[in-house]
Amino acid sequence: MDKVESLANEIYEKYKDYGVDRKEIVEKLKKLLLEFKVPESEAIRTMNNYIIREYKVPREELKEQFTKIGDIKEAGKWVSVKAKVVQLWESGSPSIAQTGLIGDETGVIRFLIWAKANKQPVVEGKSYIFRNVVVDDYGNVLRLNVTRISEIEELKEDIAVKPIEDLREDTEVVGALVAIQQNSGLIQRCGEEGCNRVIKSGKCPVHGKTKWYDDLRIKGVLDDGERTYEVIINEEGVKELTGIDIEKAKKMAEENYDRGAVLEELKKLLLGKYLKVVGSLTPRYLVAKQVEFYRPDIKNEINELLAELEEG
Amino acid sequence: MTVFMKREVARRVFAKELMDSTYAMRDEGEKSPVYILTPLGLKCNRVFIIGALTEKTDVGEDSSIYRIRITDQTGSFVGYIGRFQPEAYDAIAEIDVLNLVAVTAKVRLFEGETRKFVSLRPESISIADAESRDYWVVETAKATIQRIREMERGEGENVKLAREIYGTDVEEYRKAVKEALLRLKEEYTVEEEEEIVEEEEIEEEGDIDFDIEEEEIDLTELLED
Numbered sequence: 001m002d003k004v005e006s007l008a009n010e011i012y013e014k015y016k017d018y019g020v021d022r023k024e025i026v027e028k029l030k031k032l033l034l035e036f037k038v039p040e041s042e043a044i045r046t047m048n049n050y051i052i053r054e055y056k057v058p059r060e061e062l063k064e065q066f067t068k069i070g071d072i073k074e075a076g077k078w079v080s081v082k083a084k085v086v087q088l089w090e091s092g093s094p095s096i097a098q099t100g101l102i103g104d105e106t107g108v109i110r111f112l113i114w115a116k117a118n119k120q121p122v123v124e125g126k127s128y129i130f131r132n133v134v135v136d137d138y139g140n141v142l143r144l145n146v147t148r149i150s151e152i153e154e155l156k157e158d159i160a161v162k163p164i165e166d167l168r169e170d171t172e173v174v175g176a177l178v179a180i181q182q183n184s185g186l187i188q189r190c191g192e193e194g195c196n197r198v199i200k201s202g203k204c205p206v207h208g209k210t211k212w213y214d215d216l217r218i219k220g221v222l223d224d225g226e227r228t229y230e231v232i233i234n235e236e237g238v239k240e241l242t243g244i245d246i247e248k249a250k251k252m253a254e255e256n257y258d259r260g261a262v263l264e265e266l267k268k269l270l271l272g273k274y275l276k277v278v279g280s281l282t283p284r285y286l287v288a289k290q291v292e293f294y295r296p297d298i299k300n301e302i303n304e305l306l307a308e309l310e311e312g
Numbered sequence: 313m314t315v316f317m318k319r320e321v322a323r324r325v326f327a328k329e330l331m332d333s334t335y336a337m338r339d340e341g342e343k344s345p346v347y348i349l350t351p352l353g354l355k356c357n358r359v360f361i362i363g364a365l366t367e368k369t370d371v372g373e374d375s376s377i378y379r380i381r382i383t384d385q386t387g388s389f390v391g392y393i394g395r396f397q398p399e400a401y402d403a404i405a406e407i408d409v410l411n412l413v414a415v416t417a418k419v420r421l422f423e424g425e426t427r428k429f430v431s432l433r434p435e436s437i438s439i440a441d442a443e444s445r446d447y448w449v450v451e452t453a454k455a456t457i458q459r460i461r462e463m464e465r466g467e468g469e470n471v472k473l474a475r476e477i478y479g480t481d482v483e484e485y486r487k488a489v490k491e492a493l494l495r496l497k498e499e500y501t502v503e504e505e506e507e508i509v510e511e512e513e514i515e516e517e518g519d520i521d522f523d524i525e526e527e528e529i530d531l532t533e534l535l536e537d
């Protein structure tokens with residue numbers, strides 16, 4: 001089905017109760033899109049206004065079409081969503097007024113409000129309608145862009161956001177591991193059923209002195225120059241990167257009479273390295289499911305950048 | 313929703329741009345950290361760099377402070393590591409000069425009597441490999457080109473402020489980025505030539521004409537302005 005047909009169907013579905021003529025919609029759309037070559041969003045707006053006027057559709061009955069965040073799958077689409085601002089991040093660029101995460105009951109997505117859009121700032125924890133925002137793809141992460149033609153309207157109702165633990169969407173992040181926290185390496189966890197908390201100075205924060213078991217992990221900071229991620233890499237990931245598993249780590253600790261020796265070794269091997277991490281992004285942590293050293297095609301990247309510089 | 317402490321991002325910036333900086337600023341609010349504003353309008357408090365450790369000198373009493381110099385494709389960063397930064401201090405003690413190092417550091421502006429200059433206060437330092445260094449140059453070039461673009465568009469408070477303070481000539485930085493990239497490219501071109509030579513040796517008589525042609529193409533690319 002071509003673009004005109006599919007758009008016509010969408011519009012027809014929306015207004016069929018008002019006796020609109022499908023053929024008329026197709027003809028008008030053809031004119032707008034093919035003859036006058038107006039942008040798709042303008043064609044839709046024009047059609048909406050025309051039908052509302054000609055068929056006397058009561059404006060208040062017009063149901064706005066909102067997209068669920070979980071249904072946003074591809075770049076290039078214009079959508080309107082009702083969502084809550086889950087988190088705001090520090091904007092790394094003067095051309096971006098605000099950036100962060102918004103969500104509804106189906107998922108969360110990154111969003112950014114361009115400085116040029118000239119909008120009132122949104123507030124963390126408040127819900128809004130984001131009208132006419134465009135989806136783009138930035139390093140394999142979909143984002144909603146608030147531009148000049150977008151509208152932001154504060155909602156009185158509170159939009160429920162899908163619990164972050166339920167989010168199964170994986171994110172890919174490439175960044176430098178700029179810090180490894182002290183509670184990394186060969187750690188002890190509480191052995192009380194279902195607890196698993198990390199033991200500090202021999203005590204579980206809940207169960208006090210208790211039975212424990214060994215675990216190997218890295219809690220660190222991945223930084224791509226634009227934002228930071230608190231990354232958690234489990235034993236499997238540590239082994240993938242360094243060849244050190246729990247058994248090796250225990251041996252290392254025994255030989256040095258110091259569990260800290262494992263952490264020192266991991267720091268030597270991993271600090272300052274570029275990692276590609278695929279994992280689930282919670283508001284606080286990036287929990288790695290797959291991790292590897294990042295090895296891009298440098299020559300290709302150099303040539304692309306040199307070409308960009310030639311363009312001026 | 314819990315508010316988490318925002319960690320300052322480690323910016324990617326070449327030595328030339330950072331060391332040309334002479335202006336420090338704060339955000340509104342008492343707890344704001346100090347930022348350096350670079351001539352291209354980057355506001356940074358922390359950097360991540362990969363370069364060659366070209367100097368390491370004891371300057372404090374009883375080796376209590378190391379002065380280090382880290383050189384990239386555009387110039388050198390200067391940093392000081394004292395015992396009050398134990399992680400970096402213990403690490404630098406074991407690293408010899410003329411190694412590639414990866415450094416995460418806070419940036420500081422020292423205001424001397426005659427001039428102001430930027431120095432690094434490393435939080436961590438470790439041995440780096442050449443591949444990571446190459447990607448750092450690529451990443452930093454990308455970030456710098458973006459800043460050049462933003463400065464050319466002249467939008468944003470920091471860009472305007474930087475232009476006012478430094479009267480920035482973006483061409484100077486465009487040139488530095490280009491030179492850094494060309495230097496890196498050279499390395500990859502040489503590597504390829506070596507590979508070709510090796511193949512020739514193994515296969516005895518390779519298609520010599522073809523190889524020469526390819527070499528010529530690579531050289532012209534290098535010389536192109």
Ligand SMILES: [Zn+2]
Pocket residue numbers: 190191192195196197204205206207208210
């Ligand atoms: Zn416990």
